Amino acid sequence: MNDKPLSLDALLADGFTERFAREYLDILEREKASGMYDPDYLAWSHAHGFCAESAYAYGLNEDSLDDYLSDYDYWRLWPLNGWERIWINDKLTLNALVQDSDLARYVPTYFYYSRPEGLLPLAGSDYAPGIDGLLACLHREGAFACKPSNGTEASGFHKLEWRDGSYRLDGEEVTEAGVRDFVENNPNYVFTEFIHPEASLAAINPLIHTIRALVINPTGVAPTPTIGYLRFALEGANEGNGANYVPPTEDQIGAYNVQIDLETGEFGNGKLVFANRVVDSPCHPTSGILAEGTLPYWDEAKEMMRRLSLKVGACEYLGFDACITDKGPKIMEINSHSGIKYLQLFHPIWKDETLAPYYREKLAAIDALDEAGRTRRNAIVR
DSSP states (O other), X not given: OOOSOOOHHHHHXXXXXXXXXXXXXXXXXXXXXXXXXXXXXXXXXXXXXXXXXXXXXXXXXXXXXXXXXXXXXXXXXXXXXXXXXXXXXSHHHHHHHHTTSGGGGGSOOEEEEEETTEEEEOGGGTTOOHHHHHHHHHHHHSEEEEEETTXXXXXXXXXXXXXXXXXEETTEEEOHHHHHHHHHTOTTEEEEEOOOBOHHHHTTOSSOOEEEEEEEOTTSSOOEEEEEEEEEOSSOTTSTTSOSOOOOOSXXXXXXXXXXXXXXXXXXXXXXXXXXXXXXXSBXXXXXXXOOEEOTTHHHHHHHHHHHHHHTTTOOEEEEEEEEEBTEEEEEEEESSOOSHHHHHHSOGGGOTTHHHHHHHHHXXXXXXXXXXXXXXXXXXX
């Protein structure tokens, strides 16, 4: 247990990259300032290397402390992939990697990419140029998912629609000039197909869900699915921006997560997770539908993730965000350093036969670095 305040220098000496050391320290300070956590439990959690938010999710106590990979160590581990992580960190790059192959059907259609110098038409737009091309494409498609090319946690996600003769942004009516301003003021955005869930999953919630599946592939030739979870949105189809996750920055913001067996596709045991508590919820909190069953097309979804893992075989650590749509399985993105809290909600890392030795080996490699090696590692920025 560490009762001393952490410093940037101490984290760098322990093998953190400066980028992730600063992020970790910022999270701890935000938690202290939030007022959402019991002060004693927050202090205990931080002293043991856990964010309070994670500790509440796990129901962490002295008896279970050794079952969970700490946030401290997980932040220290970044990056688990080499420089090739740029292949998956950026949605535009991943889309380009699968274009002109049969894997393209597993990625949402990409229509446009916004740059400071103007819109770049992509394959799904038939390469119609400019904002007029985008508006015509939106009229044809009905809705776009708009998101930063390399964003995380649904940050910056928007839904842009042409519905009932009007433009709508996140459900609110806007003018054509408002759409033009939105596009111009959001560079580095991709405008993609707005996907919809398969019918049995849409009955639980009509917005697209997320299947987070962690795959490790240290050899580059043997992708291994490990742990995951299934997340459903809480909003309805025409509410908000259409994202299925909102970071719990207030104590009334929750996320609905369901346990999943990555081998069989069976799911159930839903939990509503807030920043400072977890509520058992076998039925979806909004629809009341039992969130339990077996994911359709699951064998195809597993094969999809296996093939994509081999496609980017130089990346050994892959956090797939998959879904089962009305057109079959798709990949929304692949994360190079997936958040660990929800992954451990149902599967403590140190109790996992595959992941425990994997992470221990990676941590040991950091511990074995000499001063020059730590200095090089400190300097990694992306």
